Amino acid sequence: xxxxxxxxxxxxxxxxxxxxxxxxxxxxxxxxxxxxxxxxxxxxxxxxxxxxxxxxxxxxxxxxxxxxxxxxxxxxxxxxxxxxxxxxxxxxxxxxxxxxxxxxxxxxxxxxxxxxxxxxxxxxxxxxxxxxxxxxxxxxxxxxxxxxxxxxxxxxxxxxxxxxxxxxxxxxxxxxxxxxxxxxxxxxxxxxxxxxxxxxxxxxxxxxxxxxxxxxxxxxxxxxxxxxxxxxxxxxxxxxxxxxxxxxxxxxxxxxxxxxxxxxxxxxxxxxxxxxxxxxxxxxxxxxxxxxxxxxxxxxxxxxxxxxxxxxxxxxxxxxxxxxxxxxxxxx
Amino acid sequence: xxxxxxxxxxxxxxxxxxxxxxxxxxxxxxxxxxxxxxxxxxxxxxxxxxxxxxxxxxxxxxxxxxxxxxxxxxxxxxxxxxxxxxxxxxxxxxxxxxxxxxxxxxxxxxxxxxxxxxxxxxxxxxxxxxxxxxxxxxxxxxxxxxxxxxxxxxxxxxxxxxxxxxxxxxxxxxxxxxxxxxxxxxxxxxxxxxxxxxxxxxxxxxxxxxxxxxxxxxxxxxxxxxxxxxxxxxxxxxxxxxxxxxxxxxxxxxxxxxxxxxxxxxxxxxxxxxxxxxxxxxxxxxxxxxxxxxxxxxxxxxxxxxxxxxxxxxxxxxxxxxxxxxxxxxxxx
Numbered sequence: 059x060x061x062x063x064x065x066x067x068x069x070x071x072x073x074x075x076x077x078x079x080x081x082x083x084x085x086x087x088x089x090x091x092x093x094x095x096x097x098x099x100x101x102x103x104x105x106x107x108x109x110x111x112x113x114x115x116x117x118x119x120x121x122x123x124x125x126x127x128x129x130x131x132x133x134x135x136x137x138x139x140x141x142x143x144x145x146x147x148x149x150x151x152x153x154x155x156x157x158x159x160x161x162x163x164x165x166x167x168x169x170x171x172x173x174x175x176x177x178x179x180x181x182x183x184x185x186x187x188x189x190x191x192x193x194x195x196x197x198x199x200x201x202x203x204x205x206x207x208x209x210x211x212x213x214x215x216x217x218x219x220x221x222x223x224x225x226x227x228x229x230x231x232x233x234x235x236x237x238x239x240x241x242x243x244x245x246x247x248x249x250x251x252x253x254x255x256x257x258x259x260x261x262x263x264x265x266x267x268x269x270x271x272x273x274x275x276x277x278x279x280x281x282x283x284x285x286x287x288x289x290x291x292x293x294x295x296x297x298x299x300x301x302x303x304x305x306x307x308x309x310x311x312x313x314x315x316x317x318x319x320x321x322x323x324x325x326x327x328x329x330x331x332x333x334x335x336x337x338x339x340x341x342x343x344x345x346x347x348x349x350x351x352x353x354x355x356x357x358x359x360x361x362x363x364x365x366x367x368x369x370x371x372x373x374x375x376x377x378x379x380x381x382x383x384x385x386x387x388x389x390x
Numbered sequence: 391x392x393x394x395x396x397x398x399x400x401x402x403x404x405x406x407x408x409x410x411x412x413x414x415x416x417x418x419x420x421x422x423x424x425x426x427x428x429x430x431x432x433x434x435x436x437x438x439x440x441x442x443x444x445x446x447x448x449x450x451x452x453x454x455x456x457x458x459x460x461x462x463x464x465x466x467x468x469x470x471x472x473x474x475x476x477x478x479x480x481x482x483x484x485x486x487x488x489x490x491x492x493x494x495x496x497x498x499x500x501x502x503x504x505x506x507x508x509x510x511x512x513x514x515x516x517x518x519x520x521x522x523x524x525x526x527x528x529x530x531x532x533x534x535x536x537x538x539x540x541x542x543x544x545x546x547x548x549x550x551x552x553x554x555x556x557x558x559x560x561x562x563x564x565x566x567x568x569x570x571x572x573x574x575x576x577x578x579x580x581x582x583x584x585x586x587x588x589x590x591x592x593x594x595x596x597x598x599x600x601x602x603x604x605x606x607x608x609x610x611x612x613x614x615x616x617x618x619x620x621x622x623x624x625x626x627x628x629x630x631x632x633x634x635x636x637x638x639x640x641x642x643x644x645x646x647x648x649x650x651x652x653x654x655x656x657x658x659x660x661x662x663x664x665x666x667x668x669x670x671x672x673x674x675x676x677x678x679x680x681x682x683x684x685x686x687x688x689x690x691x692x693x694x695x696x697x698x699x700x701x702x703x704x705x706x707x708x709x710x711x712x713x714x715x716x717x718x719x720x721x722x723x
Contacts, residue, residue: 118576225665226433255432256603260647260661267658282576285649289659326581328606330648332629335610341585342578344532345546 071145072106073276074130074244079103079139079149081125085350098349099125101300102139104376107244112270112277114291114308116284116323118346121297123280127246130278131165132156143244161191164237168249170229174221180207180232181217187239206235209272210265227258234265244276251286263290284327288312293381296320299349299357306382316384319358356387364388393420394597395444395482395565400457402436402443412671413439415621416457421565426591426598428608428629430644431618434666437601440618441567444599445484446474461565480510483558487570489550493542499526500538503557510561525556529586548579555587562594569601584611605648609633614702617641620670620677623696625705635714637705639682642717676708684709684716 080103082096100122107113115123128134130141132151141149148159167173174183184203188194194202204214210231221229230250237245247266251259263286269275281287287294288308295305296317304317315321318340325339342361347353353360359369368387376385402414414436421427431437443454446466458465466477486492494502503522507513513521519538526534529552542550551571558566568587572580588611591598600611608615608629615632617625617640625638636642646660664681667673676694679685688708698704707713 118578227665256605256644257432257647257662258665260649260659261663263649264658264661284577289649322578326577328577328580328584328604328610330605330609330633330645330650332609332612332633339581341581343582345548345579346576 070108072142073109073144074105074107074278075140075142076103076105076126076130077140077142079126079129079141080137081122081129081134082137095350098300098352100129100136101349101352103297103300103302105295105302105305107276107278109243109276110270110274111292112279112290114287114294115278115280115297116282116287116294117297118282118323120299120346120349122300122349123297124248127165127248127278127280130244130246131163132159133165157191160242161193161240162242163244163246164240164242165246165248166230166233166237166250168252170226170233171221173233174229174236176221179218179220180212180224183221183232184217184236184239187236191240193240202239206239209238209269210235225258226254227261230254230262231265234262234269238269238273241273242275244278246278246280248280249282250279252281252283259286266290284324296323299346299352301357301385302376303358303386304384305376306378306384310382314382316378316382316389317358317386318362318364318389320384322361356385358386394423394462395421395599396458396460397440397444398458398460400440400443400459401455402439402448402452403455405451408669412455413621414443415671417618417621417623418457419616419623419626421597421599423564424592424595424597425613426588426600426611428600428602428612428615429618430602430605430608430615432603432666434620435618436621437618438569441484441569441599441601444567445478445482447478447484476510479506479558479563480561481563482565482567483561483563484567484569485551485554485558485571487573489547489554489574490542492554493550495542498539498541499545499553503538503553503560506557507560521560522556525560526553528559528590529553529556530582531556548575548583551575551579551583552586555583555590559590559594559596563596565599566591566596567599567601570603571600572607573602573604580607587611605644617644620666622677622706624678624707626696627703627705631703636717637699637703637710637714638678638707639684639709639713640678641705642713643681646720676706682709684713 079100081100082098084093085095087094103126117123125134129136136149140147151159181203184206185199188199188202207214207216212231251262254262267290279287279290291308294308294311295302298319304320315324322340322342340363344361347360355371356369356374359365374385374387376383378384398418400414400417401412403410403412417440429437442448444459454467459467500522504518507518507521523534523538526537531537531549531552572583575583602608612629614628616623619640625641636645643662647662649659662681667680670677674693675691676689679689694706694708696704696706
């Protein structure tokens with residue numbers, strides 16, 4: 059079933075389509091190093107992203123959200139399913155085709171320090187991306203680097219400095235500049251502000267939003283912090299143990315969460331208002347089960363306050379009205 | 391009421407290649423029995439170093455260079471290491487952000503829990519084991535008897551943090567210092583851990599010093615809040631006053647930059663421009679002035695003192711009035 063595919067794209071042709079994407083990691087055991095089991099990190103996810111929108115992908119650690127992002131940019135090879143970018147399947151590209159794709163699809167990582175080469179100056183880091191993909195003629199590379207720094211709000215003097223000389227927020231700006239260097243259409247933002255201080259988070263989020271308007275960018279915004287996701291996303295998909303459990307327009311999803319997991323997630327999020335501290339809320343019991351042997355039926359049933367016999371046996375599909383859908387037997 | 395813990399003019403400095411850096415600069419506060427005091431600030435603000443100074447767990451090259459820390463009237467900075475060991479883990483205990491690094495990977499959970507219990511509570515092995523199991527039950531761990539014999543790697547992050555809480559509260563300390571206790575955890579687990587911490591401390595009458603950068607966590611947990619910036623306290627108030635009527639432009643900026651879940655449309659987040667100055671400890675000025683919209687000539691040349699405006703509400707700002715009027719107007723809009 060791929061209801062989500064037909065539903066989420068209102069009239070517009072999607073830029074990116076995930077069709078029943080699966081990524082299993084083998085666990086090898088024993089003397090013969092045989093594959094004993096699989097970690098089912100992503101287990102059949104279908105999503106659409108239309109040009110110019112931001113799709114937020116939220117969920118707790120191990121739900122598979124980062125694996126999806128990494129699969130889209132070719133850092134992981136899907137076990138099954140298709141990833142369509144502008145209609146063409148990009149999940150099985152060869153090396154050289156992948157390089158071509160990288161000028162269309164870029165990624166910004168959580169920790170900009172581990173993704174920037176510490177031995178290279180910012181100038182050469184940015185110039186490298188511009189040169190490899192021949193974005194501009196070679197005599198224009200320097201001015202292009204200046205332009206990139208200017209776009210992300212860093213002074214031109216940054217060119218001769220090294221990554222360690224910058225603060226976390228500035229480094230994230232460099233990461234964004236590098237992603238923008240290739241003039242991509244889609245940027246996967248993998249927890250881009252999670253490692254930053256609150257006051258700096260806001261700077262980077264504002265920058266991302268402003269760049270989106272300016273260059274008509276499309277974002278897949280992966281995060282576990284709901285506040286940031288709400289601020290930046292047009293639509294949000296909530297993941298639990300390798301599956302999308304709910305998807306909908308941001309406002310609608312926050313106002314009227316349908317899946318009990320989404321509700322619990324919203325309830326658990328600490329609100330910066332002491333007057334609301336005694337509000338009623340669902341606090342989930344226990345931890346997320348292992349993705350090696352996910353629970354039968356609905357994967358959330360082991361922690362769900364509403365679970366019934368049916369939930370343990372049959373897996374609910376993602377269904378709903380309009381563009382708001384959830385995978386729960388009792389949410390409709 | 392006599393305060394349980396009184397920190398006065400605490401100064402902690404580090405030796406670096408560029409000379410001495412004062413990372414906690416004349417910090418004073420009091421903690422009453424049973425209350426939860428939150429210390430908020432961003433990375434490098436000195437909040438964790440304040441906690442480590444109280445525990446006397448500062449590493450090499452760093453020291454408390456001035457001030458006093460009184461626990462029930464006794465200055466613990468003057469105690470010898472043996473006496474300090476009686477306090478640490480017994481009357482003041484601490485939990486850290488990453489439980490894996492505070493648990494010893496080669497000993498069982500039971501071994502580590504019982505060590506503290508036997509050391510401080512004078513119990514024999516059997517009694518200590520019973521007490522440890524009881525503590526694991528209290529923090530909501532399933533099958534506590536089995537977990538006693540397991541090693542830290544076998545537990546999830548949330549379970550490990552529960553073990554840390556069990557360990558920290560095993561001796562019914564009067565003060566629990568929790569340094570970003572839930573930052574590494576997922577939100578649904580964070581909610582459980584905060585609830586357990588709050589309930590168990592209330593039961594034992596333990597006061598909490600909660601160190602965090604998350605204003606959401608502060609709003610849910612704290613009775614009183616200290617805001618730190620660049621090594622200094624910039625504002626102190628009870629939690630409701632702080633969130634309703636913040637006075638310091640930094641606190642105001644922090645509150646405005648939080649993306650809200652309940653607000654509907656936020657076109658742009660109010661970010662605080664710029665970053666913390668690098669060599670702030672040498673500044674003879676308000677340390678926030680380069681990021682502050684209200685900064686005047688005076689702010690650039692003179693360090694403002696902590697000014698008490700009303701009972702229990704203090705802030706370190708020359709322009710409280712202008713900043714407050716602006717903030718309240720912005721809120722009304």
